[in-house]
Amino acid sequence: xxxxxxxxxxxxxxxxxxxxxxxxxxxxxxxxxxxxxxxxxxxxxxxxxxxxxxxxxxxxxxxxxxxxxxxxxxxxxxxxxxxxxxxxxxxxxxxxxxxxxxxxxxxxxxxxxxxxxxxxxxxxxxxxxxxxxxxxxxxxxxxxxxxxxxxxxxxxxxxxxxxxxxxxxxxxxxxxxxxxxxxxxxxxxxxxxxxxxxxxxxxxxxxxxxxxxxxxxxxxxxxxxxxxxxxxxxxxxxxxxxxxxxxxxxxxxxx
Amino acid sequence: xxxxxxxxxxxxxxxxxxxxxxxxxxxxxxxxxxxxxxxxxxxxxxxxxxxxxxxxxxxxxxxxxxxxxxxxxxxxxxxxxxxxxxxxxxxxxxxxxxxxxxxxxxxxxxxxxxxxxxxxxxxxxxxxxxxxxxxxxxxxxxxxxxxxxxxxxxxxxxxxxxxxxxxxxxxxxxxxxxxxxxxxxxxxxxxxxxxxxxxxxxxxxxxxxxxxxxxxxxxxxxxxxxxxxxxxxxxxxxxxxxxxxxxxxxxxxxxxxxxxxxxxxxxxxxxxxxxxxxxxxxxxxxxxxxxxxxxxxxxxxxxxxxxxxxxxxxxxxxxxxxxxxxxx
Numbered sequence: 001x002x003x004x005x006x007x008x009x010x011x012x013x014x015x016x017x018x019x020x021x022x023x024x025x026x027x028x029x030x031x032x033x034x035x036x037x038x039x040x041x042x043x044x045x046x047x048x049x050x051x052x053x054x055x056x057x058x059x060x061x062x063x064x065x066x067x068x069x070x071x072x073x074x075x076x077x078x079x080x081x082x083x084x085x086x087x088x089x090x091x092x093x094x095x096x097x098x099x100x101x102x103x104x105x106x107x108x109x110x111x112x113x114x115x116x117x118x119x120x121x122x123x124x125x126x127x128x129x130x131x132x133x134x135x136x137x138x139x140x141x142x143x144x145x146x147x148x149x150x151x152x153x154x155x156x157x158x159x160x161x162x163x164x165x166x167x168x169x170x171x172x173x174x175x176x177x178x179x180x181x182x183x184x185x186x187x188x189x190x191x192x193x194x195x196x197x198x199x200x201x202x203x204x205x206x207x208x209x210x211x212x213x214x215x216x217x218x219x220x221x222x223x224x225x226x227x228x229x230x231x232x233x234x235x236x237x238x239x240x241x242x243x244x245x246x247x248x249x250x251x252x253x254x255x
Numbered sequence: 256x257x258x259x260x261x262x263x264x265x266x267x268x269x270x271x272x273x274x275x276x277x278x279x280x281x282x283x284x285x286x287x288x289x290x291x292x293x294x295x296x297x298x299x300x301x302x303x304x305x306x307x308x309x310x311x312x313x314x315x316x317x318x319x320x321x322x323x324x325x326x327x328x329x330x331x332x333x334x335x336x337x338x339x340x341x342x343x344x345x346x347x348x349x350x351x352x353x354x355x356x357x358x359x360x361x362x363x364x365x366x367x368x369x370x371x372x373x374x375x376x377x378x379x380x381x382x383x384x385x386x387x388x389x390x391x392x393x394x395x396x397x398x399x400x401x402x403x404x405x406x407x408x409x410x411x412x413x414x415x416x417x418x419x420x421x422x423x424x425x426x427x428x429x430x431x432x433x434x435x436x437x438x439x440x441x442x443x444x445x446x447x448x449x450x451x452x453x454x455x456x457x458x459x460x461x462x463x464x465x466x467x468x469x470x471x472x473x474x475x476x477x478x479x480x481x482x483x484x485x486x487x488x489x490x491x492x493x494x495x496x497x498x499x500x501x502x503x504x505x506x507x508x509x510x511x512x513x514x515x516x517x518x519x520x521x522x523x524x525x526x527x528x529x530x531x532x533x534x535x536x537x538x539x540x541x542x543x544x545x546x547x548x549x550x551x552x553x554x555x556x557x558x559x560x561x562x563x564x565x566x567x568x569x570x571x572x573x574x575x576x577x578x579x580x581x582x583x
Binding site for chain 1: 296297415416445446447449450472473474475512513516517518519524526527528529530531532533534536537539
């Protein structure tokens with residue numbers, strides 16, 4: 001069986017202008033390969049500047065990879081073809097409050113997503129929105145609310161609704177759980193686990209919270225300066241890290 | 256000796272919709288050389304309490320307390336100038352988001368030398384500037400910045416969050432405070448730098464006997480590094496006691512929920528199993544429930560919970576709940 005998402009030898013560099021003619025090359029990602037099955041979770045850990053967010057941005061198509069390919073269900077994914085691919089892999093930002101437009105109602109935000117990527121008419125769209133809100137434990141009336149009327153945990157649910165409304169196969173959580181309070185975090189984690197069991201959704205979890213990774217992720221990848229140091233099943237990576245850096249990282253949660 | 260002793264601290268804010276009581280009769284005490292954790296979710300008033308201790312709250316806040324004593328002196332009854340003198344001599348605070356709480360227009364060297372009080376410098380006055388600089392460099396070394404030359408002329412925006420955090424610690428310990436308040440020191444940091452920071456704080460505690468008030472919303476990091484713990488929920492003190500007993504036998508349902516929601520404290524929790532979570536979300540300050548503020552979310556709330564529970568204590572373990580989980 002072919003994997004749901006397969007990434008081969010992905011590389012990405014940023015070019016930063018220095019003076020008028022010269023430019024400096026910053027290698028953000030070097031030869032990243034991994035595979036993800038449906039219903040599985042991959043955790044990406046590493047310090048800031050290790051290329052975690054770049055990886056996420058390349059996968060959703062915000063940035064274009066320089067080398068390498070992304071296979072989705074066996075077929076290569078062309079990031080330039082955004083309209084066709086954006087419903088397969090969805091992205092959730094770190095701060096839900098700042099990633100939702102403050103002067104649009106929730107239903108308008110969700111309608112816009114559907115108008116852009118689907119051919120549904122208004123009635124079907126309304127139905128879809130109602131279904132998605134219900135799935136995430138929100139009420140239909142919440143569609144008429146503005147983002148500032150929600151609390152932190154509910155906002156994260158709205159952000160999830162915006163991502164899930166297109167029935168994606170892979171969801172990328174870029175530090176989406178970091179800023180939440182512990183009791184809300186437990187709620188969202190439960191929701192994510194529940195969704196994964198029900199719909200076979202895959203997650204790519206980008207985070208600093210190793211304790212959560214150990215509970216949540218099937219596979220773990222340690223990134224350092226754009227290189228993949230350790231990659232494998234979570235327990236193996238936690239118990240027998242092969243590189244010095246990952247050993248230091250794993251030690252830091254035990255102090 | 257009791258360093259800080261606060262009884263029934265209440266912070267109120269007057270708004271057009273009425274008076275909001277953001278912190279409701281909180282007790283807090285700190286012994287000399289103690290590390291106390293203050294845990295609570297956002298909006299629970301942890302930072303407000305810290306600011307009230309520092310005396311830097313906005314003047315719109317109404318502060319009242321039955322007792323607010325520092326080393327046996329009641330700060331509330333002292334004249335303002337005297338208050339400022341004592342606080343600036345003895346208490347230092349590491350603010351949230353270090354890079355934003357520093358002066359963006361001055362370089363690190365300037366800011367750091369400014370924070371060293373003159374009475375700590377020895378030698379005649381013409382050697383002060385030199386002594387000051389020497390001391391500032393020593394402080395940088397102490398917090399783990401080896402390359403002081405690179406940092407000295409930089410501005411806060413040029414440095415990483417971890418380095419800024421270290422510098423703000425250096426500024427805080429410059430005056431050898433008796434109490435160090437660390438407000439969410441780890442939110443912006445990676446786990447390796449976090450470990451470093453806690454080692455640093457622990458070494459100050461042991462070498463100089465500095466008391467530390469560690470404020471955070473993450474129970475797991477606080478639990479590891481503190482002797483005693485106070486748990487806040489929506490401005491009410493829910494439970495306080497020794498960290499170990501509190502984690503082993505929580506009496507309040509909220510503390511219990513906090514502990515259970517952290518996978519680390521639940522060794523028998525299976526992989527990908529659902530975590531324990533209270534339903535609902537934290538109420539906003541405008542719509543606080545009456546009585547016990549956890550009431551609407553509490554799994555074992557009953558009719559009596561509309562009355563505010565009085566603080567009770569079992570040995571050193573304080574809690575305020577009508578129906579504690581296990582009466583010792």
